[in-house]
Amino acid sequence: xxxxxxxxxxxxxxxxRVVLACAHKGVxxxxxxxxxxxxxxxxxxxxxxxKMPTLxxxxxxxxxxxxxxxxxxxxxRRRPLLxxxxxxxxxxxxxxxxxxxxxxxxxxxxxxxxVGQRPDDPVYLDDLKAEIGRALDVLEGLLAKGRFAxxxxxxxxxxxxxxxxxxxxxxxxxxxxxxxxxxxxKLQRYWAGxxxxxxxAPVLAGAxxxxxxxxxxxxxx
Amino acid sequence: MAxxxxxxSVLSPFVARVLLAAAYKGLPVELTMPKxxxxxxxxxxxxxxxxxxxxxxxxxxxxxxxxxxxxxxxxHKKKKLIPAAAKAMGQARLVAAIAAEYVQPAxxxxxxxxxxxxxxxxxxxxxxxxxxKGLDVLExxxxxxxxxxxxxxTLADCFVVPALFFAVHAGALFGLSDVLGGRKKVxxxxxxxxxxxxxxxxxxxxxxxxxxVLAG
Numbered sequence: 319x320x321x322x323x324x325x326x327x328x329x330x331x332x333x334x335r336v337v338l339a340c341a342h343k344g345v346x347x348x349x350x351x352x353x354x355x356x357x358x359x360x361x362x363x364x365x366x367x368x369k370m371p372t373l374x375x376x377x378x379x380x381x382x383x384x385x386x387x388x389x390x391x392x393x394x395r396r397r398p399l400l401x402x403x404x405x406x407x408x409x410x411x412x413x414x415x416x417x418x419x420x421x422x423x424x425x426x427x428x429x430x431x432x433v434g435q436r437p438d439d440p441v442y443l444d445d446l447k448a449e450i451g452r453a454l455d456v457l458e459g460l461l462a463k464g465r466f467a468x469x470x471x472x473x474x475x476x477x478x479x480x481x482x483x484x485x486x487x488x489x490x491x492x493x494x495x496x497x498x499x500x501x502x503x504k505l506q507r508y509w510a511g512x513x514x515x516x517x518x519a520p521v522l523a524g525a526x527x528x529x530x531x532x533x534x535x536x537x538x539x
Numbered sequence: 540m541a542x543x544x545x546x547x548s549v550l551s552p553f554v555a556r557v558l559l560a561a562a563y564k565g566l567p568v569e570l571t572m573p574k575x576x577x578x579x580x581x582x583x584x585x586x587x588x589x590x591x592x593x594x595x596x597x598x599x600x601x602x603x604x605x606x607x608x609x610x611x612x613x614x615h616k617k618k619k620l621i622p623a624a625a626k627a628m629g630q631a632r633l634v635a636a637i638a639a640e641y642v643q644p645a646x647x648x649x650x651x652x653x654x655x656x657x658x659x660x661x662x663x664x665x666x667x668x669x670x671x672k673g674l675d676v677l678e679x680x681x682x683x684x685x686x687x688x689x690x691x692x693t694l695a696d697c698f699v700v701p702a703l704f705f706a707v708h709a710g711a712l713f714g715l716s717d718v719l720g721g722r723k724k725v726x727x728x729x730x731x732x733x734x735x736x737x738x739x740x741x742x743x744x745x746x747x748x749x750x751x752v753l754a755g
Contacts, residue, residue: 366679367676378626378629380629380633382632382633382640384632384636385629385632385633388629389625389626389629389632392623392624404613404614405599405610405614407609407610408599408606408607408609408610408613411603411605411609411610412601412602412603412606414606415602415605415606416603456587
């Protein structure tokens with residue numbers, strides 16, 4: 319069977335979650351942008367919201383990153399992203415949900431603010447930074463000791479936490495916060511390790527290359 | 540089996556998701572508001588964001604409704620709400636995500652505007668447009684069967700039912716009389732769920748509570 323096709327771009331945090339899951343599980347896939355963009359009738363027929371990522375796997379078409387992740391986890395049993403026990407799986411999902419609800423969009427707004435898609439006035443940015451700080455404090459409390467978010471093994475939590483921290487660490491300094499993880503020892507140690515992990519590093523390198531190109535010639539470069 | 544403590548109120552659509560999941564699975568819950576409010580130091584220890592729902596199940600404390608629903612289904616194997624097959628499960632989660640991300644927020648906007656006594660025509664129009672778009676997508680992804688993702692209840696119902704409650708009841712506060720109009724599958728689903736033994740009871744609770752809240 320042909321490998322699944324994922325419409326998206328690795329520098330999108332929502333796509334990155336899915337790419338990280340595939341990388342961890344060793345699921346071969348093709349990642350590309352929809353031809354003509356996300357607003358073509360062809361693409362809207364797949365995903366009426368015109369967003370990314372969208373997965374096409376044989377006859378199945380799915381969108382919303384959380385649905386994609388759970389689908390991949392259920393279909394490809396090797397190297398699971400979710401622990402077997404209800405309480406450990408819930409811990410992974412708890413971290414994922416906090417990233418999703420309180421950090422990811424806020425961190426992405428740090429980037430959007432640089433490119434004119436969000437305000438760049440101090441009132442907006444101070445609120446944003448405060449929200450990000452609160453989410454980081456909560457994550458610091460939820461994080462296990464060890465290399466990964468849950469401790470010893472890569473999980474769904476890492477698929478969410480890595481993109482959220484990537485955006486935080488990459489774009490907070492452009493807004494005057496040199497070290498956004500400062501004072502959060504577990505998160506600092508986690509980030510220092512995971513960004514170099516063999517599953518994660520190539521994915522982040524892909525995002526770095528995207529943003530280097532995207533921001534070329536702007537003051538945010 | 541000791542009842543699971545669910546902190547929250549039935550009118551919160553996020554809490555309703557958890558109540559629906561527990562009810563479909565036949566799990567006893569004790570629904571209660573935190574004694575000194577959601578921003579009290581005691582409650583912030585359970586959930587640092589100070590939000591509902593938060594659950595306590597023995598030593599396990601969890602928040603975020605989707606996390607809780609997944610947990611309940613993983614812990615209690617009877618009457619599974621999450622289908623075992625990857626494709627069916629992906630579909631159920633897609634329907635749930637559309638309800639959560641694109642239908643419920645617009646419905647909630649109507650309720651919040653009403654409570655704040657705001658009636659800015661541009662805001663009302665924006666919410667109507669947003670809701671219409673969300674419902675159009677929901678119509679595309681919802682099953683035409685008895686429940687939102689097929690013949691049996693799934694987590695999709697736990698998300699769609701509260702979202703439609705706010706679309707219909709809060710939309711009506713701003714003159715939307717036939718909010719589901721033209722979306723045949725969604726409209727038929729809503730009719731069925733109001734009579735559904737499990738969902739109907741929770742919807743009644745939400746409706747009663749909404750009347751009380753709006754009456755001040």
